[in-house]
Amino acid sequence: MRERAAGLCEYCHADERWQYVRFTLDHVRARAAGGGDTPANLALSCFHCNRHKSDHASGVDPASGAAVSLFDPRAQRWAEHFRWSADRLRVEGVTPVGRATVVALRMNRERVLAVRGADLSVGRHPPPGDPVADDAREAD
Numbered sequence: 001m002r003e004r005a006a007g008l009c010e011y012c013h014a015d016e017r018w019q020y021v022r023f024t025l026d027h028v029r030a031r032a033a034g035g036g037d038t039p040a041n042l043a044l045s046c047f048h049c050n051r052h053k054s055d056h057a058s059g060v061d062p063a064s065g066a067a068v069s070l071f072d073p074r075a076q077r078w079a080e081h082f083r084w085s086a087d088r089l090r091v092e093g094v095t096p097v098g099r100a101t102v103v104a105l106r107m108n109r110e111r112v113l114a115v116r117g118a119d120l121s122v123g124r125h126p127p128p129g130d131p132v133a134d135d136a137r138e139a140d
Helices: 047-053 094-102 108-121 135-137
Strands: 025-027 041-046 056-058 067-068 082-083 091-093
Touching: 025 047, 041 047, 056 094, 067 094, 082 094, 091 094
Parallel strands: none
Antiparallel strands: 025 041, 056 067, 082 091
16 A cells, blocks of 8 residues: 555655654545445545544535535546645645545644645655646646
8 A cells, every 4th residue: 555655645645754653544435434445445644634534525615615525546646636835835626626625634734734844844845746836837
């Protein structure tokens, strides 16, 4: 699982190498909702994303108010739903699924912003290849 995820939380893209607590396996579809323990239903997840996701499968898109499914790392690509803010500290949802997931999993809580800032200052954030808001503007 760690290799498949390249050592990143498959939700917030935190890098396990720089964390104090080993990441856990999240059931993308909760066991209580019929999800199994197969690799096709498991995602590498930091403690905080796993705790906030819990058994939730949907959330609310703050832009539209609509209920939408949360991000599914087994069926969707991170870069299609998220990007880093121009300052590279905040995860931004760029689709309804992305926006709802950012809110539901509290991906931009104050403490994680401080950790990302420290990692950015020593060149280990954001993960290589992740889209960044100013990069997206340059591509237009």
